[in-house]
Amino acid sequence: MRVPRRLLAVPLFAVLAVSGCASSAPEESEAAAPSEGFPVTVTDARGEVTLDEAPQRIVSLSPSGTEILFAVGAGEQVVAADEYSNYPDEAPTTDLSGFTPSVEAVSEHDPDLVVLARDAEETASQLDQLGIPVLVLPAAESLDDSYEQLRLLGSATGHADEGAAAAEEVEGALDEIVAETRDRLGDIDASYYHELDPGLYSVTSGTFVGQVYSLFGLRNIADEAADTAGGYPQLSAEFVVEQDPDLIFLSYPGEEAALVADVADRPAFDTITAVENGDVVRLDPDTASRWGPRVVDFAQDVADALLAAEGGADAEEAA
Template sequence: MLKKTPVILIIFSLILISSAQAYPITISDNFGSEVIIVEPPQRIVSLSPCNTEILFAVGAGDQVVGGTTYDTYPPDAVNLSKIGGFSTVDIEAVVNLTPDLVLAEYGNGEETVNALMNLNLTVVSLNPKTLDDILDNILLVGKITGNDESSILLTTDMKQKIENIGAQTKDIPDSNKPTVLYIVWHDPMYAAGTGSYPNDLLTIAGGMNIVGEEGWPIIDLEQIIDRNPEIIICSGMGGGSYTIMEAITENEVLSTVDAVKNNKVYPISDPNVMELAGPRIVEGLTELYGYIEPEIESNATVIATEDQTNVSQSPDFSILFAISIVLLMAYLQKRRI
């Protein structure tokens, strides 16, 4: 779920990269393609908002010359030359920016990536699926852009924040953990399943994902009713979180679901911290923990109360002992008679 890096290894890594990194370097991207980076990139075009966030976060922001129309963070990304949308990349616009590195993503589409590669552009493609993938990609981008040290420090800080929350939840018994449904759209209803980074975040935050299917499956109303989540998280881009929440809470069919009955349907106010596979994912984890932790406490209280009730309803040992003595005395008295 989250690979731990020993502190000594981090220190050793920083020592190794304290001198200037030698180019060319050869890396393997998330598509399994071997890519040669001849020299430190000076003109980078990013084809997704999360790639842009990573580039700026590791210290390569000054080298980024182009991004998508959805790039809004950090604020400087708004001023980048635009190359179209996430899934509607304008190939000509990319070429006109004369990039020495194009940082692509799975959602751009294989056709787009292949078209750019066929134009002899250096393309590195990312496709993070888990929390570990996100951390690895930050390190990869740091390596490619000559920002190894800052990327290691960034991911070390992220891991510490993740582990701080994980330490609060790792020993909680499953019986105390609330069941959670994480939805990214409502028509049809797409949910985060196993093997996705929201699933990793839910687990670390102390929740139990009701969706056992892999990836991002479609889940129907009957499944929700049957699995009866105690918490529902709604996370959709462009204000979609609140649209999803309304679709859930206003659906009479779902009125019997615990999360709906108990007003535990939560919209993520800024889905970018959850949906973009970049450094701000730890902010999303913190928000999730804020929703899940009170339910953990509530479940623990209910279970403790039930246990106490069961004890109080059971005959006390001292009472049983007294009854036994009375019965014994009666038996002995009868024998004497």
């Protein structure tokens, strides 16, 4: 089950925020935004922010933020988005940087609200001096953080009801995928390794990515690392081989066959259960790293991998 279209129509370290390609921005136009219920006060990474009126010209410099804005019904209010905001198709992607924003370039879009990722927080004070309202959104550390940002951006843009409904629907869709998978497979007794890049950076269960796996009852080998580095440890090849995960998930760009072959070619990796059984899965690096509504797609990909692994095991036993 993919996330309902009505959520999407209306998108380490660096990989968790950037992945995609730029396109030229459409002509800017004024968007009519709901104004009832304003002023509103919301809380972002810096504290309370009060918006006197519903923003009609939003610049989003966060791919996850862009996806959330469209999910809560504020897409028509977005006049520009950063270079990596490649989803949905109608997102007004530009060459604006979300990492090192140019205040001058952002100002040219005449925004009445700018959405920034936490990495670009220093830019917020410069925009404050220009009188431009700013919301700084940290990377979600949990699924609850993801739901809260749906509600926050809904409230901040005049779509409070839509934001609350989107959060509820995403959570419900995740629960349904997990329930259906567990109904088919029963108790899942399997371990996994999630690889953020070929340097063997991974995620622990304390991240929002790890929490998705935890919903299925999977065991994360990265939780056993000596230094979890704030939830994103760099593992050693020896550690991964020793932990012998049942599944390996690759979450970075590249052609799947080539990436899977590269993993199998690493010294001693051919002895890992996941490699031996063909359970090395390349995930979409965007849906597996952004904490917006497409986290449902990520969960579905995990469910599909579990079902495929079970099917392979059944076939092997039958043979």
